[in-house]
Amino acid sequence: MIHLELPHQDIRDAVRSLCEEFPPEYFRKIDEERGYPAQFVDALTQAGWMAALIPQEYGGSGLGLTEASVIMEEINRAGGNSGACHGQMYNMGTLLRHGSAAQKERYLPQIASGALRLQSMAVTEPTTGTDTTKIKTTAVRKGDRYVVNGQKVWISRVQHSDLMILLARTTPLAEVTKKSEGMSIFIVDLREAIGKGLAVQPILNMVNHETNELFFENLEIPVENLIGEEGKGFKYILDGLNAERTLIAAECIGDGYWFIDKVTNYVNERVVFGRPIGQNQGVQFPIAKAFVNIEAANLMRYQACALFDANQPCGAQANMAKMLAADASWEAANACLQFHGGFGFAAEYDVERKFRETRLYQVAPISTNMILSYVAEHVLGLPRSY
DSSP: OOOOOOSOHHHHHHHHHHHTTSOHHHHHHHHHTTOOOHHHHHHHHHTTGGGTTSOGGGTSOOOOHHHHHHHHHHHHHTTOOGGGTHHHHHTTHHHHHHSOHHHHHHHHHHHHHTSSOEEEEEOOOTTTTTOGGGOOOEEEEETTEEEEEEEEEEEETGGGOSEEEEEEESSOGGGOSSTTOSEEEEEEEHHHHBTTTEEEEEOOOSSSOOEEEEEEEEEEEEGGGEESSTTBHHHHHHHHHHHHHHHHHHHHHHHHHHHHHHHHHHHHHOEETTEEGGGSHHHHHHHHHHHHHHHHHHHHHHHHHHHHHTTOOOHHHHHHHHHHHHHHHHHHHHHHHHHHGGGGGSGGGSHHHHHHHHHGGGTSSSOHHHHHHHIIIIITOOOOOO
């Protein structure tokens, strides 16, 4: 493993120690069975790592995004996949920032302890993708209830959550002044909703990532489950995206270091034509270049974290960190697979599993091209392209 002077070494040591209890064979078996790493997630929760961003008054650790990102990085660097549990860390941010005192008191302590799992957020729809303002799922108030109808897709960890954050239109698009208005955020109790107006259809996919299509048919949600003001949901969602993208940047950085460690060890030991293949510059340069790019992405991650923790605008930095880290991890993944040769495709080496896992972040939670469009418009001042 590459040893550099790293921030928050105490957190790193503790998370690494926990991860050592779950060797590669554990994650390999979970992947093969398309299962869920429940034991691993439970261990992280019991150790308090999933409650890092929850204030101490609600039973959390009260840490910043910087520390939370280190936790996510170390999970992936140890060979795990934070995608199984990262929602529990950041999805509660909408509730924390915009929920009522009663809502926070009711939910946050149980989320912190792991008694309640809030791992899902339902925003994306089949016909709108990232054009969120065009969502068609509606929530119509009828007395003390909202009645929800519509459809969502690519909604992760529903089968391992008790609660879900839902974005729905409460005012038709044609009736609002700005297209970003008229959407609202709700807490959905999945234990009560599934089978009573909410149907869940799992989507089998390339990665062992539990994701689903959701169908709402007259699902009733109590009025008290509305978060914040009606019609302000889009703004509330945007607040949480910077944390999500920065944490996923950290996960990609963890993946990148895992690939670099793995391939560096391998090419030092693999002897062909009487010499280690790592002696060849054709092998050295792609690995070294990937490492340089991971280090650069790491710096952008820390800048995004520092701004977020200081309550400063960080949209550009969060987006750039996510893109740079996803690109760097994918570059490292390709080098790792290439120089393992045929062994890279063998499940027992774990390269092909991690290769699939890190590829996801070129697409989700926002694609590379969408980030470039954001930077072009909001940073460079170029005309809006869509």
